[in-house]
Amino acid sequence: MILVFLETREGKIKKSSLEVLSEGARRAGEMNAALAAAAVGPFDQALAAEVFGLGARTLYHLEGPALEKYSSQGFALALAGLAAEVKPKAVWMAASALGRDLAPRLAAKLKAGLASDCTKVAVAGGRLEYTRPIFAGKALMTLALQGDPGLATLRPNVFALGEAKSAQGEVVKKTAAVAEDQVKARVEEIQKEQGAALDVTEAEIIVSGGRGLKAAENFGLLQELAAILPRAAVGASRSAVDSGWIGHQHQVGQTGKTVSPNLYMAFGVSGAIQHLAGMSGSKVIVAVNKDPEAPILKVADFGIVGDLFEVIPPLKDELKKALSD
Amino acid sequence: MNIFVFVKRVPDTESRIRIQDGGRAVAEEGLNFVLSPYDEYAVEEALRLKAAKGGTVTAVALGPDESLVILRKCLAMGADEAVLIKDVGPETYDGLRTAAVLAKYMTAKVPQFDLLLFGKQSVGADNAQVPSMVGELLGLPQVNVVTKLEIEGGAGTALREIEGAREKVVFSLPAVISAQKGLNEPRYETLRGIMAAKKKTIPVVTIAELELSAEETTSRVEILRIEAPSPRLAGKVVTGPAADAARQLVEFLHNDAKVI
Numbered sequence: 316m317i318l319v320f321l322e323t324r325e326g327k328i329k330k331s332s333l334e335v336l337s338e339g340a341r342r343a344g345e346m347n348a349a350l351a352a353a354a355v356g357p358f359d360q361a362l363a364a365e366v367f368g369l370g371a372r373t374l375y376h377l378e379g380p381a382l383e384k385y386s387s388q389g390f391a392l393a394l395a396g397l398a399a400e401v402k403p404k405a406v407w408m409a410a411s412a413l414g415r416d417l418a419p420r421l422a423a424k425l426k427a428g429l430a431s432d433c434t435k436v437a438v439a440g441g442r443l444e445y446t447r448p449i450f451a452g453k454a455l456m457t458l459a460l461q462g463d464p465g466l467a468t469l470r471p472n473v474f475a476l477g478e479a480k481s482a483q484g485e486v487v488k489k490t491a492a493v494a495e496d497q498v499k500a501r502v503e504e505i506q507k508e509q510g511a512a513l514d515v516t517e518a519e520i521i522v523s524g525g526r527g528l529k530a531a532e533n534f535g536l537l538q539e540l541a542a543i544l545p546r547a548a549v550g551a552s553r554s555a556v557d558s559g560w561i562g563h564q565h566q567v568g569q570t571g572k573t574v575s576p577n578l579y580m581a582f583g584v585s586g587a588i589q590h591l592a593g594m595s596g597s598k599v600i601v602a603v604n605k606d607p608e609a610p611i612l613k614v615a616d617f618g619i620v621g622d623l624f625e626v627i628p629p630l631k632d633e634l635k636k637a638l639s640d
Numbered sequence: 641m642n643i644f645v646f647v648k649r650v651p652d653t654e655s656r657i658r659i660q661d662g663g664r665a666v667a668e669e670g671l672n673f674v675l676s677p678y679d680e681y682a683v684e685e686a687l688r689l690k691a692a693k694g695g696t697v698t699a700v701a702l703g704p705d706e707s708l709v710i711l712r713k714c715l716a717m718g719a720d721e722a723v724l725i726k727d728v729g730p731e732t733y734d735g736l737r738t739a740a741v742l743a744k745y746m747t748a749k750v751p752q753f754d755l756l757l758f759g760k761q762s763v764g765a766d767n768a769q770v771p772s773m774v775g776e777l778l779g780l781p782q783v784n785v786v787t788k789l790e791i792e793g794g795a796g797t798a799l800r801e802i803e804g805a806r807e808k809v810v811f812s813l814p815a816v817i818s819a820q821k822g823l824n825e826p827r828y829e830t831l832r833g834i835m836a837a838k839k840k841t842i843p844v845v846t847i848a849e850l851e852l853s854a855e856e857t858t859s860r861v862e863i864l865r866i867e868a869p870s871p872r873l874a875g876k877v878v879t880g881p882a883a884d885a886a887r888q889l890v891e892f893l894h895n896d897a898k899v900i
Contacts, residue, residue: 387775415784420775423736429769449765454867498781618876630890
């Protein structure tokens with residue numbers, strides 16, 4: 316069995332979890348294994364149809380008084396209990412902020428190997444092989460995990476969503492034996508960042524700025540572009556972040572985030588090796604740079620040698636036209 | 641406060657990565673090794689907490705003898721003590737093996753501690769596994785990817801970065817914290833610090849003396865191959881009037897790449 320942990324936010328299953336579930340369906344099919352999903356804490360039963368539609372036959376819903384809100388300790392205890400009972404071959408979750416917090420805790424509890432932030436999963440000789448970027452994508456490692464279960468987190472935006480079918484499944488409710496005093500770190504409050512609902516790791520389009528933007532206020536131009544585009548977020552190079560023009564949570568590269576959007580648009584980003592490592596997994600790369608020798612132009616599918624301040628205004632108009640078609 | 645900060649020696653972020661051993665390992669020759677960037681924030685935070693609350697800061701590295709260089713940097717920044725847990729084997733990429741060694745070191749050698757600080761991930765392995773795993777193995781709470789930390793009495797409050805938001809997490813001590821960029825601005829070593837660090841003795845602990853089980857020291861990660869990513873080829877580059885370039889770009893995105 317491949318068991319996929321479902322992450323919910325604001326009453327919905329996160330897209331990244333549905334991607335993991337979809338990949339689970341494909342690989343479980345190849346291995347002739349069952350696919351099951353697990354939700355912990357508050358979970359709307361109406362969402363079960365979506366889970367079954369993507370190929371899970373069983374949905375475990377783990378509840379308990381200490382599981383009302385996410386905590387790594389509480390959720391790891393609940394999932395470890397389920398894993399001990401149903402003995403999956405693999406436990407997967409999204410490599411989201413929550414998944415990256417929870418999976419290692421669960422792995423240590425289960426004494427299991429963990430492949431973090433995978434971008435490819437294959438079945439070879441009946442076992443799972445995981446491919447993951449190391450050095451922020453300067454190299455790719457393919458590995459297998461010894462022992463059952465093997466744990467993996469899968470990078471958001473990389474695995475295709477499956478086609479939802481109309482299918483039946485079984486919801487199995489369980490009460491997890493997790494006591495309040497077993498949770499020693501609790502989320503007291505979630506502070507939303509203003510105007511940035513979408514993180515660069517989740518965005519399908521990233522509009523990124525570097526030193527060529529010259530000043531903090533010019534990031535407003537990129538925000539305007541991002542607002543036109545669907546599921547877009549604003550990214551930045553290290554030098555833009557270190558200049559204090561934008562928060563480090565926007566930084567793309569080896570000391571920022573590694574991203575794989577459908578489209579990465581770099582404005583005034585030279586393309587230092589540590590930045591290229593973090594965004595070379597993008598499906599399509601566009602670069603606008605004054606310097607024809609800028610390294611970013613060597614990896615761009617479409618490059619414009621020119622002044623970004625002159626290119627952005629007509630670009631906005633052209634994009635609006637194309638999107639309204 | 642008795643603070644431990646765990647550090648790792650990694651190639652700097654400007655490094656080009658070459659692959660050797662028939663695709664099983666990353667070549668170390670010619671690389672410039674540094675203290676992993678996120679670990680610098682952890683060291684800095686430890687030093688700031690010590691300055692505010694008193695206590696000691698101990699830096700611990702797991703790795704080869706060459707890790708002494710980054711431990712000396714930690715001492716030069718202001719850490720009181722440093723310890724090397726010597727591990728001569730190749731990088732296993734198994735976070736649980738590393739965590740088992742560090743957790744065993746703490747239970748076997750350290751009678752009392754309040755806070756364990758890490759970088760949110762090592763730059764290179766990029767696993768982001770060890771802090772949470774040490775937390776689990778020692779039965780301690782964790783807060784990862786922390787951009788703000790406050791300790792008061794036997795408890796703490798941390799801001800942790802998640803997608804598009806920050807979580808405010810309250811926790812009891814002892815605890816495991818992993819540092820994210822933005823937590824602080826790491827200091828440079830002073831000349832006096834560097835001189836003093838040279839004179840300090842760094843004790844070396846072997847993995848054998850920690851008496852771990854075979855299960856704990858065996859890697860669960862079987863490295864099948866390490867490859868260079870497929871190179872990206874430069875595409876079309878246009879110059880000329882901005883309006884024309886913008887139009888051509890959108891045509892490309894709409895008709896050829898079909899991403900818009």
